[in-house]
Amino acid sequence: MWKILICDDDDVFTYALKKDIIKIAGNKIKEIEIFNEKDALEFYVADHPQEANIVVMDIKLGEDNGIRAAEKVLQYQPNSQIIFVSGYDGYFLDVYDVDHVYLLRKPVDLVHLEKALNRAGEKLRDLKISTLSVSNKQGMHNIPFSDIMFFENERRRVHIHTVRNKISFYGRFDDLLEQLDGRFIRCHNSYIVNMARVRELSNKKFFFDGSRVVPISKTYYTEVREAFASYVGSEMLVIDSGGG
Numbered sequence: 001m002w003k004i005l006i007c008d009d010d011d012v013f014t015y016a017l018k019k020d021i022i023k024i025a026g027n028k029i030k031e032i033e034i035f036n037e038k039d040a041l042e043f044y045v046a047d048h049p050q051e052a053n054i055v056v057m058d059i060k061l062g063e064d065n066g067i068r069a070a071e072k073v074l075q076y077q078p079n080s081q082i083i084f085v086s087g088y089d090g091y092f093l094d095v096y097d098v099d100h101v102y103l104l105r106k107p108v109d110l111v112h113l114e115k116a117l118n119r120a121g122e123k124l125r126d127l128k129i130s131t132l133s134v135s136n137k138q139g140m141h142n143i144p145f146s147d148i149m150f151f152e153n154e155r156r157r158v159h160i161h162t163v164r165n166k167i168s169f170y171g172r173f174d175d176l177l178e179q180l181d182g183r184f185i186r187c188h189n190s191y192i193v194n195m196a197r198v199r200e201l202s203n204k205k206f207f208f209d210g211s212r213v214v215p216i217s218k219t220y221y222t223e224v225r226e227a228f229a230s231y232v233g234s235e236m237l238v239i240d241s242g243g244g
């Protein structure tokens with residue numbers, strides 16, 4: 001279900017746009033929020049950093065710049081999908097400074113609005129498929145698979161080691177593996193690694209950037225070595241001799 005944020009200082013336009021969105025995608029929508037100024041939108045996304053929304057943003061908000069506001073949105077909600085709208089041709093080239101899925105011209109045509117919403121929805125779906133969602137005392141965390149280096153199991157706690165930080169939560173490896181894709185493999189009772197993040201396999205260990213090392217246990221070694229060689233193909237040399 002989509003949560004849609006509309007930011008435009010024209011009340012007549014936002015009312016009509018909301019009505020058209022409901023007409024096109026009513027069964028896919030969880031909620032629609034309307035903001036008449038960029039500050040209100042920025043406050044909202046700052047308070048909801050874990051959300052991933054469809055944001056319909058006017059390029060020009062009175063004297064304010066909607067493109068800069070969209071940059072702020074993506075700082076707080078990097079997975080949100082921006083749809084720009086504008087009645088001013090002079091701004092059309094400026095939108096390419098910001099990641100967005102569609103640019104609509106006012107008055108908005110229903111056919112193009114539907115295309116824009118579907119494209120944004122597809123991107124959100126793809127991101128959800130390749131994102132792990134976990135919760136702990138700090139809140140909800142949506143972690144892209146591509147950011148994860150490895151998982152570490154410590155009793156009932158799982159530590160997610162990412163390229164930037166470590167996030168811990170209560171969970172089980174068996175349940176976790178069901179949520180991951182083929183780039184992840186268990187190499188030890190206490191470790192699951194992201195093979196896409198491995199720099200080298202050597203001496204029954206996986207080496208990652210930042211001098212981080214994960215051991216490969218004897219139980220998993222043969223299966224893991226074959227899986228890793230198959231995964232990397234000719235892109236990386238597997239130099240583990242299997243000795244030691």
